[in-house]
Amino acid sequence: VAKGVRKTRSKFGGRLEPTSHVAVQLYAGRGDLDIVTQAETIDRFESLRLDADRFADSSALLEVVDVVSPDREPDERRYRMLLGALRTLDERPTALVVPAFYLKLLAHEGLAPQLDACVRCGNGSPLVAIDVGEGGVLCDACRRGRPVSEPALAVLRAILGGGLSDALEVADPGVCREVDAVATTVAEYHLERRLRSRRAMGHA
Incomplete structure (x- = not known):
């Protein structure tokens, strides 16, 4: 107070x-x-307050951290992740900063989706869908849940596999929307609530 x-x-x-x-x-x-x-x-972080889109994105970051953080239980890693994401939005905003943060935060909490092989049968390709209840991607034979394209899957893997900088440079609107939808859906599933800041902007 x-x-x-x-x-x-x-x-x-x-x-x-x-x-x-x-x-x-x-x-x-x-x-x-x-x-x-x-x-x-x-x-x-003046630009985050002066630009409506950046303010909306920064609000989405703050909301998800507030939801996932227990009261009076500091987490240095989570704090540094949030600070880094806010700085990225301030200096070089891209469409994938928020969904990438959602996925990295989930990984930090041990909740990252399985993206390398079908979570049902272990088949490595082709992977055509993702089901948050199953915990990751599914092959054509096991498919259920949300369809996922190969370009979007490649970006999701890059975000969680050490290629974050390259992933943030992706500019294809369709791929960005798909990655955003997947990340928001996965985050809301594990948090067991809708993320109001993201939904208010028409995402997912």
Whole structure:
């Protein structure tokens, strides 16, 4: 809780704006609410607030991290992942930053989908669909769930297999929409809730 943050002369000013990277000092309050006693800006990420699309994407990142993070259980890796994704949106936004973050976050939580072989029979090709309930991709004989194209599957593999930088450069609108839909569906399945920030922008 930041007391007086809405006042014109608040000592926090715009430091606690959404998407800002800040260092805060907290006073342990009663119950689960701590009080912000000091806040220093590290990075404002101005473009994330000034551009509607970037703000929507950054809101999607913040929402999924808020959902997956237990209260009072810090996770340095998760924090660094979020900071890196926000910085990427700020400096070189692409259509796949949010879905890539969803997939990397799921992998960090041990929930990444199986993408290398059919989860039912182990067949390596052709892989034509993905079923989140089954846990990954399916071959033509076992197919069910959502169809997935080979180009989209290649991007999904790159994101989770060490080729993130190359994956973020993919510009094909159809492939980007497909990867976004898969990532959002997988994330919502494991989180057991709809991601409002993403759905509000018409994704998935």
